Amino acid sequence: MKQSLFSQYKDAIANFTDVEDRSDFLVKDLSEQRIYYAPFDYVNPKAKIFVIGITPGEQQMKNMLIEAKRLIRLGLSDEEIQKKCKPIGSFSGAMRKNLVAMMDHVGVADYLGIESTxxxxxxxxxLGNLTSAIRYPTFLVKDGKETNFASDIKPKSALFSFAAPLTIEEIEKAPEALLLPLGPKVSNYLQKVLKGTEYEKNLLPQIPHPSGANAERIAYFLCKKKKEDLSAKTNPDKIGAEKQEIQKILREHKK
Incomplete structure (x- = not known):
């Protein structure tokens, strides 16, 4: 029986001290990108919606490893550790507030029958599965230095070949769940991965990525900034059309 990634890296997690030295967690070195392990493995089979970012960043990796280390020390089973730490690390940090605000605004909470997402x-x-296009923390490598990944996942690339089977594997565990991409890079990736599959119909239009770098798009999405006050980098018509389409689909699925 193949050893799980969690089992392979459990000792490293138990001894984790600093995410800046993450060499013990290296999964794949693809030259232009490096993929590291953090226990984002658990998939909720009862999920009604998948919330899909591009990849966990350094902050999410750190929060996940700290929580997993704490749970290891409590003596929980590997499965329980992965299940319990998933919502702690996923979309943690400043972006979570933006994500919740946008999901509530567009009607996700109402669709799920809860007060707030x-x-x-x-x-x-x-009710949800919190995940990423690239399941594990991935960083760009340039001149030997790593920075947070925020690029397109190009088809036929080694990164796409790594990520796509894991994406399909996750979706297969909750085949009726709606799929909410965060930002155009995730949306484009999912369109390519799901093309011709039975899951293609479950893909919602994107909402802006909740990163602070998207402050203007988020503000317009939340009706906190007027169209005439936007810079040229923001396409209000596209954002508005995608928002209306998400709302329509959520209403139809709620019936």
Missing amino acids: SELFDKHVE
Whole structure:
């Protein structure tokens, strides 16, 4: 029986001290990108919606490893550790507030029958699956230095070949769940991965990525900034059309 990645890296997690030295967690070195392990493995088979970012960043990796280390020390089973730490690390940090605000605004909470999508991270974790296009923390490598990954996942690339089978594997575990991509890079990736599959119909239009770098798009999406006040980098018509389409689909699925 093949050893799980969690089992392979469990000792490293138990001894984790600093995410800046992450060499013990290296999964793949693809030259232009490096993929590291953090226990983002658990997939919720009861999920009604997948929330899909591009990849966990350094902050999410750190939070996940700290929580997993704590749970290891409590003596929980490997399966329980992966299940319990998933909502702690996923979309953690400043971006979570933006993500919750946008999901609530577009009607995800209403579709799920909960007060707020913030509950997907605690008392209603069973309703969602919090994940990424590249399941494990991935960093760009340039001149030997690593930076957070925020690029396109190009078809036929080694990165795409690594990520796509894991994406399909996850979706197969909750085949009826709607799929909500965060940002155009995730949306484009999912369109390519799901093309011709039975899951293609479950793909929602994108919402802006919740990163602070998207502040203007997020503000317009939330109706906190007027169209005439936007810079040229923001396409209000596209954002508005995608928002309306998400709302329509959520209403139809709620019936």
